[in-house]
Amino acid sequence: MAQLDSFSVPDFHLPFGNSKHPQAARANAEATSWVLRHELVTNAAEEFAGIGCGHLAGRVSGEASYDTIVLLAEWMAWSFVLDDQHDHLIRKGQLTAWRPVTDAITAYLETGKADGAASLRNALVTGFIDLCDRILAGMPEGPAARYRAHVPLMLRSLDQEAGNRRAGERPSLQDYILMRRHSSQLLPMMDMVEAGLGLDLPQHIHDLPEFRAVVESAVDVISWGNDVFSLPKEYSCGDNNNIVSLVAAWEGRSIQDAVQAVEGRIQVRIEDYLACERRLFQVMDSQPETDPSVRSDVARIVRSYEDWMIGADLWQRYECTRYRDERFAAGLESAYTRPDLISAA
Template structure:
């Protein structure tokens, strides 16, 4: 394994402005209270609060009511617990215990019911049900359908991550890039933000190749940047689900050189995004019967994606202690992780 002798996160030069909801700190405190109330976290609440989910939600939600920011912050809090508990099962070799939880979640998305008494009492499942009901209540039919599709893809990607860590070597770079778009867990959050902003694009816009290319660029910029921020932890614990580590392995270069390579890829992706933005607007204008209101909605959606890219970067640099925490950098589990959570009834 390549060595990480020195490390600093480069400036990714994201050419976008950003503002934060004035009640982001309040949302962070209340989202932390929510995970405690649902017993997703029972210790080290201060460390969990340091993740700063409310600050991230406040940076990407746009100009919406506080309740929308809080709901997103609570979903983000749940997502971080989900990710960390899955990591715990990988470390302890208990990934098989994950299936009843994910089956309960995906089953609820399909039917609105929880099947299996034990899974139905698990805090990850009860927390999901609480959030899911409130999330879907504020969504249009089309946005709700995309949210229902994105959550299972997110869960499947965690299974892919577990398989990658059990393999003798990591996945290919392009295979990883495709998986990472879902393991970032961003797509369901984007659905929530669009619903909060009242953006309801028709499916034929979502199906445009130009729209799909734009979304892929956004996900890549955010995910690859996060891989740089999280490199010390993932390198320390031997997790190859990281673009920097994979480039280092497959291209035979040092980790600092691989960081530079990822920085270059991010800059290229930003340039592609700016080009794709123009192409998308032209493609929408060319659709039969396009009204000015649709072009305006697409433009607002594009602005929201820019908030995501710059907001995630600013949050990681200035408002989130997760990536600078000594335990995290050493590759250890978070202090708030519950070893018994998946089996809890």
């Protein structure tokens, strides 16, 4: 597929404030060092640092401690490598090498044991083990259980993405939206932020339809916005895991018209978020048994979701070189991608 010639990201008019942790740049350097130390990246370290994982972590959890920011930045760095290595295997038609790695990650989540040769010599697996141990060690029971549930769903969604890239495969918009909530890799990170803020919302709060609607609308806003930023790469390499490309295909629009249509969808979803937030607090306030401290904690979590929406947008626009890189826009693999990282597993 041809490269997208002219393209500009619209302003999504996110009505939220945002402040960044003052040591975000230091966290970015530490996350880059962690990736290099674990040999997830061996070349083009400067290009990897340009992703700005520490800046993103600092924007979405600015109230948390510096140690929390660094750990989140390292997890984000691992997630970017995971995503890029998965893309590499799809391009090379080598997806059989993917299963031992994801099986090892899932098994470690379930058992706490690293079994098998893939676990012992693959940097994605050993990096995950290092992060997982430190993440779960500091997590309250609720966020830990949700983190354990969300990571396998995230991995499964990458399998779905691979299926969507087979010749002739194109998911419906609704199927894509549901998949994207997990392939965005946001939910485990949101679990980390909840714990990093010192919160442990009761599961019955997370199970409220109104609370789930808040989370889903926030994740959709972030994911669809990211699809607009990443459109040049995905369009150029024929990857249809992008809401803009799918709107263009299913609604018979040009790419430029589809960008405008997605911008409109994002604005509607922002309004959905605000309405869902109001309904959530109305429901909680109508229940006499609602503990004031729980309501306060919910308000802090909701504020963190707003930080995620505006923080991700600001990071992509001003602090991340990934979406402006010429290789990325041309649909090429990242310069730091290790071709042998997973094939050796």
